[in-house]
Amino acid sequence: MNTPAIRDTYAVSKVGGRHRLPPLPYAVDALEPCIDARTMTLHHDTHHADYVTKLNTALLDVPELQDASALWLLCNLNEVPRESRAAVHHSAGGHVNHSLFWESMTPDSNGEPQGPLRDALRQSFGSIATFKEDFEAAGAKHFGSGWVWLVAAPESKRSMNIVTTVGHDNPAMKGLVPLLLNDLWEHAYYLRYANRRDDYLNAWWTVVDWNEVGRRFADFDKASPR
Numbered sequence: 001m002n003t004p005a006i007r008d009t010y011a012v013s014k015v016g017g018r019h020r021l022p023p024l025p026y027a028v029d030a031l032e033p034c035i036d037a038r039t040m041t042l043h044h045d046t047h048h049a050d051y052v053t054k055l056n057t058a059l060l061d062v063p064e065l066q067d068a069s070a071l072w073l074l075c076n077l078n079e080v081p082r083e084s085r086a087a088v089h090h091s092a093g094g095h096v097n098h099s100l101f102w103e104s105m106t107p108d109s110n111g112e113p114q115g116p117l118r119d120a121l122r123q124s125f126g127s128i129a130t131f132k133e134d135f136e137a138a139g140a141k142h143f144g145s146g147w148v149w150l151v152a153a154p155e156s157k158r159s160m161n162i163v164t165t166v167g168h169d170n171p172a173m174k175g176l177v178p179l180l181l182n183d184l185w186e187h188a189y190y191l192r193y194a195n196r197r198d199d200y201l202n203a204w205w206t207v208v209d210w211n212e213v214g215r216r217f218a219d220f221d222k223a224s225p226r
Contacts, residue, residue, distance in 0.1 A: 019070060021052045022099055030107040031207045039191045044102070047187050051094030051168075058087035070095045075172055093168025097147055101183055106209035116221065117214040124160040131162075135182075136201040138162045142184050148201075150180040150213075152220050177220045180213045 024044055029037035055073075059066050062084050065073065070092040073080060080088045112128060113121055125131035131150075139148035142164040151171045152160050160179070163171055171178050182204055183189075189200035 018056050018066075019052050019095060021049045022102070024102055026105075026107050031105060034203045034207045035105075035189075036192050039187075039189070042191070043183075043187055044098075047185075048094065048098040051091045051098065054087060055091035055095055058084050058091055062088075070099075071170075071172065074170055077173075090168055093170055096170055097168050097181065097183075100178060100181055103212055104180055104182075104209055105207045106212070107207065109205075109207050110210055111206075113210045113214060115214060117210070117217045120160060120217065120221075132205060135162050135180075136198070138164055139182055139184055139201045140198050145185045147184055148182050149176075149178055151176040151178055152217070153177070154220075177216075179216045179220070180208070 021044075024040070028040040028044070031040065055070065062081060065080065065088075068076075073088055073092040074096055077085055077089055112118070118128065121128055121131050125134060135148060135150065142148060144166065146164055146166045146169075148162065148164045149171050150160055151163055153176055161176075163176070164184070165171065182201065184197070189197065193200040
């Protein structure tokens, strides 16, 4: 399966050919008060690190796939032997999704999307405010662990949609292009917000890296048919 317009940055390390935990692009306390340092440390250094460790472990018995990127593995699960598939699915998904998630945030958020991304969001949802309301609502009503996404489809030009996925599934598995995502697993917010997922979803806009989302959209827009 191809993954059009997605920068596959989850390849194995050049050193030893093993998947590695990417460093955070900011300090662990940089996103406070939205995300506190303790949550960020546990989320990145424990949860994400565990997905990377388990992915490497699952691939020990599949030497022919040890050089494949995590994104390729996630989108080509039928190529993974059945006995290793569940572990690779969960771990590769956790690795890819969290890597995208860290890159989707910044302590220097400019608050609102700009340029072509802003125009496309308005075209798809009517207004930026409506998009945010719909994104929060989808995340709030999602049952259990998972992710909420802004996605585009290669054949839809500038039409965007909001979807949720369970576990660590990724929209790329269905040919969609992820533009923005928020983590709905309790470990992403429970230490600060307890069971108030709504409050977390609302506060999260203060740390969204719209420049990064705009770059993803520009990559998609260049690759989509006219």
